[in-house]
Amino acid sequence: MDLIPAIDLINGACVRLTGGDFARQTTYSADPLAQAQHFEQLGATRLHLVDLDGARAREPRQLAVLERLARHTGLRIDFGGGIQTTAAAEQAFAAGAAQLTAGSIAARDPALVGEWLARFGSERIIIGADFKGDYIAVSAWTEQSTQTLPAFIAAYLVAGATTFICTDVSRDGQLQGPATATYTTLRQQYPAAQLVASGGVTTVADVAALRAVGMAGAIIGKALYEGTITEEELRGELAR
Numbered sequence: 001m002d003l004i005p006a007i008d009l010i011n012g013a014c015v016r017l018t019g020g021d022f023a024r025q026t027t028y029s030a031d032p033l034a035q036a037q038h039f040e041q042l043g044a045t046r047l048h049l050v051d052l053d054g055a056r057a058r059e060p061r062q063l064a065v066l067e068r069l070a071r072h073t074g075l076r077i078d079f080g081g082g083i084q085t086t087a088a089a090e091q092a093f094a095a096g097a098a099q100l101t102a103g104s105i106a107a108r109d110p111a112l113v114g115e116w117l118a119r120f121g122s123e124r125i126i127i128g129a130d131f132k133g134d135y136i137a138v139s140a141w142t143e144q145s146t147q148t149l150p151a152f153i154a155a156y157l158v159a160g161a162t163t164f165i166c167t168d169v170s171r172d173g174q175l176q177g178p179a180t181a182t183y184t185t186l187r188q189q190y191p192a193a194q195l196v197a198s199g200g201v202t203t204v205a206d207v208a209a210l211r212a213v214g215m216a217g218a219i220i221g222k223a224l225y226e227g228t229i230t231e232e233e234l235r236g237e238l239a240r
Contacts, residue, residue, distance in 0.1 A: 001207075001210065001211045001217055001219070001220060002003055002046055002196075002216065002217035003044070003207065003218055003220060003234070003237050003238055004044070004046045004047065004048045004077065004078075004196070004217055004218065004219045004220070005039040005044050005047060005048070005148075005219075005220055005221070005224060006047075006048040006049075006050065006198075006219050006220065006221035007032050007036060007047060007048070007049050008052050008067060008221065009032060009051050009052060009053065009062045009065055009081075010025065010027075010047070010053055011052065011053065011190060012030075012062065013027050013028075013029065013030045013032070013067055014027070014028045014029040014030075014031075014032050014035050014225075015018060015027050015030065015052070016173050016221055016222045016225060017172070017173055022052070022056070023207045024112075024173075026225075028225045028233075029057070032068075032069060032114075033037065033065075033068055033069055033072055033073075034075050036050045036069045036075060036192075037054055037072070037073055038073055038201055039075070039224075040071045040073050040074065041230055042228035042234055042238060043105075043234075043237060043238035043239055044234075045074075045075065045076060045234050045238075046075060046076045046077075046078070046164075046217075046219075047069070047073075047076070047077045047078070048078055048080075048101075048198075048219045049062075049065075049066060049069065049078065049079045049080075049097075050079075050080050050081045051063075051065075051075050051080070051081030051082055052081060052103075053082075054081035054082025054083070055080075055081040055082070055103070055104075056082075057082055057083050058081045058082055058084050058104075059082045059084060059085075059092045060081065060083060060091065060092060061082065062081070063091060063092065063095045064094055065126070066079050066092065066095045066097060067095040067096050068072070068095070068193060069096070070095065070096020071096065073089065074204075074227065076098040077096065077097055077098055077099070078097065078098065078099035078100065078101050078126055078165075079092050079095075079097035079099070079100055079101065079182070080100065080101030080102070080103050080126075080128055081103070083100055083101075083102065083103075083105060084105050085102075086112070086115070086116070086119075089116060089120070092139060093124075093210070095123050095185075095211070098124070099101070099123075099124050099125070099126050099129045099222050100120075100124065100125055100126065100161070100203060101126045101127075101165055102116065102125060102127055102128055103138070104124070104128075104130075104138040106127050106128060106150070106152075106153065106156070107136050107138045107147060108131075108138065108181070109181045110155065110156070110159065111157075113125070113127070113162070114159045114164055117158065117159060117160045117161055117221060120160045122160050122161055122163070123162070123163075125152075125160045126163045126165055126196075127156045127163065127165070128167070129149060129152055129153060129164045129165065129166045129167070130166075130167045130169055130170065131149040131167070131168060131182075132169040132170055133168065133170070134148050134150060135148055135149070136148070136152050137145065137156045142232075149166070149182070150185075150186065150189060150190075152187075153186065153190055153193060154189075157192065157193060161172035162192075162194050163193075163194040163196065163216070164193055164194070164195055164196065165178075165197045165198050165219065166182075166183065166186065166195055166196065166197060166198060166205075167198035167219075168182065168198070169199065170199075171199040171200030171201035172198070172200065172221075173221070175200070175202045175223060175224050175226065175228055176200055176202065177198040177201075177202055177203075177206055178197050178198075178199060178201050178202075178206055178209075178210060178218070179197075179199065179200065180206075180209050180210065180213060183195060183210065183213050183215060184213050185195055185199040186201075187213055187214050187215070192219075194216040195215050195216055195217075196215065196216055196217035196218065196219060197199050197215050197217070197218045197219065198211050198218070198219040199219075200227075201218050201219070201220050201221075201223055202228050202229070203223070203228055203229060204224050204229060204237060206218075207220075207229075207237055220234070
């Protein structure tokens with residue numbers, strides 16, 4: 001299972017939101033490059049980079065930061081936030097993204113994201129399955145769609161997607177543990193899907209539980225910034 005540190009960006013700084021609420025924001029570092037390089041030094045090979053400004057604006061706003069991180073680290077970066085058009089996707093790839101996470105656009109325009117899967121390949125397009133309760137959340141998590149999480153995943157598997165970042169919005173930034181029961185059910189329903197857990201991963205015990213479920217990856221954000229998973233623990237998990 002891949003452990004993937006996360007950097008969320010607002011105005012070029014590393015922040016974390018609580019429950020996806022922009023009014024509950026904590027800034028951890030003014031230098032995302034230094035933070036990314038630090039994760040790399042600890043043994044990380046991947047990075048989950050989210051443009052929160054772009055998510056609200058519905059167009060990427062942090063491509064310069066993406067380019068800087070791609071140029072000055074060896075991390076494999078998946079980038080998301082505000083990618084609503086093919087032109088924006090091409091810009092993000094040109095800036096150095098190895099993969100893109102299609103979030104709200106995957107719920108709003110599955111035909112377009114299906115075109116991306118065919119054009120760029122399923123290994124480069126991750127489907128962002130952000131959920132709250134049983135339903136997919138959109139618009140920087142401010143709206144709830146009528147699509148259920150299982151139906152959403154099932155439809156995209158048919159469309160050729162293979163990898164899904166499943167973020168429990170209600171747990172994100174809360175440090176209260178991940179939605180392990182939900183992930184267990186999804187793994188049983190869709191064993192062919194590569195599922196990445198996101199939201200609420202707080203301790204190495206959480207990491208172990210997700211590994212036991214058979215998750216392909218786990219994204220860790222606030223737990224690293226707040227120290228509920230220590231650098232030593234992260235280094236050890238990344239070395240597994």
